[in-house]
Amino acid sequence: MTNNMTAVRSPHRRIKSGLIVRYILAVIITIIMVFPLFWMLSTSLKTEQQVMSSRLVFWPTAPQWVNFSYPFQKVPFLRYMLNTALITIMQMTSELLLGILAAYGFSKGKFHGKHFLFIVVLGAMMIPIQVTFIPLYIVIARIGWMNTYLGVWIAGCVSSYTIFLLRQSFMTVDDSYIEAARVDGMGKLGSIFRIMVPMCKPTVITVALTTFMGGWNNYFWPKIIIKVQDMYVLTVGVQRLKTSYGNDATANYHQIMAGVLLSVIPVFIVFAIFQRHMLSGFTKAAMK
Amino acid sequence: MKKTKPMVINGRQVNIRPEKYFWSDFFLVLPAVLLLLLVTYYPVAELIRISFTDWRLTMTTAPEYVGWKNWTWLFTAKTSLRYLTNSLQVTLIYTVCNITIDLGIGLLLAHLFNHLTKPFAFMRAMIFMPRYIAMSSCGIIFLWMLNTDYGVINKMLEWVGVTNHINWLGDDNLAMVSILMLTGWHGVGYCMMIYLSALLGISSDYYEASSLDGATGLQQFRYITLPLLSPTTLFLFITTFISSMKVYQSVDVMTSGGPRNKTAVMVYYIYDLAFNDNRIDRSAVTALLFFAILLIVTASTMRVTNKNVHYEA
Numbered sequence: 001m002t003n004n005m006t007a008v009r010s011p012h013r014r015i016k017s018g019l020i021v022r023y024i025l026a027v028i029i030t031i032i033m034v035f036p037l038f039w040m041l042s043t044s045l046k047t048e049q050q051v052m053s054s055r056l057v058f059w060p061t062a063p064q065w066v067n068f069s070y071p072f073q074k075v076p077f078l079r080y081m082l083n084t085a086l087i088t089i090m091q092m093t094s095e096l097l098l099g100i101l102a103a104y105g106f107s108k109g110k111f112h113g114k115h116f117l118f119i120v121v122l123g124a125m126m127i128p129i130q131v132t133f134i135p136l137y138i139v140i141a142r143i144g145w146m147n148t149y150l151g152v153w154i155a156g157c158v159s160s161y162t163i164f165l166l167r168q169s170f171m172t173v174d175d176s177y178i179e180a181a182r183v184d185g186m187g188k189l190g191s192i193f194r195i196m197v198p199m200c201k202p203t204v205i206t207v208a209l210t211t212f213m214g215g216w217n218n219y220f221w222p223k224i225i226i227k228v229q230d231m232y233v234l235t236v237g238v239q240r241l242k243t244s245y246g247n248d249a250t251a252n253y254h255q256i257m258a259g260v261l262l263s264v265i266p267v268f269i270v271f272a273i274f275q276r277h278m279l280s281g282f283t284k285a286a287m288k
Numbered sequence: 289m290k291k292t293k294p295m296v297i298n299g300r301q302v303n304i305r306p307e308k309y310f311w312s313d314f315f316l317v318l319p320a321v322l323l324l325l326l327v328t329y330y331p332v333a334e335l336i337r338i339s340f341t342d343w344r345l346t347m348t349t350a351p352e353y354v355g356w357k358n359w360t361w362l363f364t365a366k367t368s369l370r371y372l373t374n375s376l377q378v379t380l381i382y383t384v385c386n387i388t389i390d391l392g393i394g395l396l397l398a399h400l401f402n403h404l405t406k407p408f409a410f411m412r413a414m415i416f417m418p419r420y421i422a423m424s425s426c427g428i429i430f431l432w433m434l435n436t437d438y439g440v441i442n443k444m445l446e447w448v449g450v451t452n453h454i455n456w457l458g459d460d461n462l463a464m465v466s467i468l469m470l471t472g473w474h475g476v477g478y479c480m481m482i483y484l485s486a487l488l489g490i491s492s493d494y495y496e497a498s499s500l501d502g503a504t505g506l507q508q509f510r511y512i513t514l515p516l517l518s519p520t521t522l523f524l525f526i527t528t529f530i531s532s533m534k535v536y537q538s539v540d541v542m543t544s545g546g547p548r549n550k551t552a553v554m555v556y557y558i559y560d561l562a563f564n565d566n567r568i569d570r571s572a573v574t575a576l577l578f579f580a581i582l583l584i585v586t587a588s589t590m591r592v593t594n595k596n597v598h599y600e601a
Contacts, residue, residue: 023407026400030411033418036473039440040429056443102320109313117321124328126586130534130555131579132331134562134571135338139331158323188312217422219537224563235424239541242428253432260425267420275413278420 044257051254071241071259079230080237087152087233088215094157095211103166104192108178124160129221137224151225162207169203170196205277216267234263338572345566358573374549375557382553383532389472390528394479402487416477423474427541430470460550463543467551470538479524486520526586533582554578
């Protein structure tokens with residue numbers, strides 16, 4: 001009887017010890033992955049002596065919150081934030097609006113050349129800004145949009161990826177809903193924004209988040225178009241902090257980190273709130 | 289209205305009547321398509337045109353057509369060949385390493401974190417998070433962590449006996465390693481999540497049936513998991529390939545192409561030609577070559593691997 005008991009229990013025990021190993025490994029890897037972000041926070045609260053000390057200070061006993069005022073004094077940091085927010089909102093609005101309209105046209109619309117135009121849209125996914133930036137730059141310079149919001153916005157005003165994802169989602173909505181809405185006297189735009197969008201809410205949220213992140217974290221194109229300090233976006237602006245302390249750049253890493261931390265806070269907030277949508281959204285994209 | 293082409297169904301020609309044509313539907317897609325043509329297709333056409341001119345950034349007169357001059361420069365001139373082969377080589381090394389790191393570690397992590405409990409969900413989110421932080425911000429964090437004299441990584445290496453501080457970003461080989469560390473940290477969570485969702489999609493029947501037949505865990509991984517993950521791997525391979533080829537931000541922030549051009553990737557070179565050398569024309573030919581490489585590799589991977597990819601029925 002006792003023999004029997006151990007025979008039953010032992011595989012269970014093996015599974016349990018396997019789980020403990022798994023937990024330990026997972027925690028170690030998570031710590032490694034979070035460490036750079038922890039280090040950013042920790043450094044941003046240190047004094048100059050602690051940053052430059054030969055001894056490693058993991059967490060300052062007296063957090064120096066005053067470091068966070070530095071970016072605002074040294075560079076027009078508030079202006080960077082405002083610029084970034086404005087451009088991001090512009091891009092989100094146009095990408096979503098154009099994306100939703102086009103996605104409806106490509107999923108439910110009836111017109112000749114629909115397939116051809118959709119292939120045109122898909123083909124655009126293969127052409128990155130890293131290839132097209134020279135002619136775009138020349139055009140922007142010629143029409144006088146250098147150093148303007150419009151100049152930054154235009155390169156990201158529409159996204160074929162957005163159209164594609166929304167179209168895939170709109171395809172799953174049954175035609176009868178639209179028919180019913182039409183019978184009840186609802187117009188085309190009404191059925192798009194009051195039926196399709198609410199019914200595909202998860203995808204629309206995911207796409208909105210992707211465009212938000214894309215706008216907020218954009219670096220390559222704003223760096224080319226914006227040469228005036230006051231019009232910088234955050235990603236380009238924080239680079240200015242690196243050289244804001246004269247020759248000895250390392251001496252003020254506590255202040256640089258404070259600036260970097262401030263620039264990524266909005267992303268943290270959005271990630272914390274919409275985390276679930278982001279994860280599911282990427283999975284959806286991969287399955288298509 | 290355009291006449292429809294006759295279609296052949298069951299060996300008979302059938303004229304299918306055109307469905308009702310809605311101008312309003314056409315106008316829904318028109319703005320998006322026009323803007324896409326303007327900001328993606330038109331620049332490519334313009335790029336081809338520029339490649340046959342002598343366009344300089346600082347030029348005051350109109351550029352003139354010079355025929356194939358820029359193309360012969362690209363493939364024969366000594367200066368071009370030296371920098372071009374260097375940037376191709378650097379980009380290739382980066383791409384191969386980055387794909388290996390992202391997909392390899394991503395797959396391992398997906399297995400490790402394939403456990404549906406709350407703590408694991410939290411840890412997954414933590415690993416996934418870096419992807420959403422701007423590369424330019426992450427680059428500065430890594431610059432600081434890899435700092436020769438005061439960086440946390442060199443200080444931690446002291447604990448294990450490496451007392452002479454490593455100059456991560458100044459060393460010919462370590463500079464690329466530093467960039468790979470940054471981008472690997474940034475991108476691995478994404479691959480993990482995609483692999484994880486694919487793993488969850490594999491029916492447990494396969495594993496049960498195979499363990500009844502006496503298959504070991506490693507055999508199951510080799511003969512069940514890997515083949516069934518191949519569509520996911522293909523997807524990740526192509527997306528990671530394209531994003532690795534386009535790498536710029538991390539290089540610009542971390543090393544500015546140095547030391548001695550050891551991290552001067554393709555996009556960095558193209559940018560450099562246009563805005564530091566003021567040679568728009570040469571930049572254009574190089575950009576076109578870069579675009580061609582992107583297209584060819586993507587198309588051929590799709591064609592070759594499509595045959596070897598297993599789709600679950």
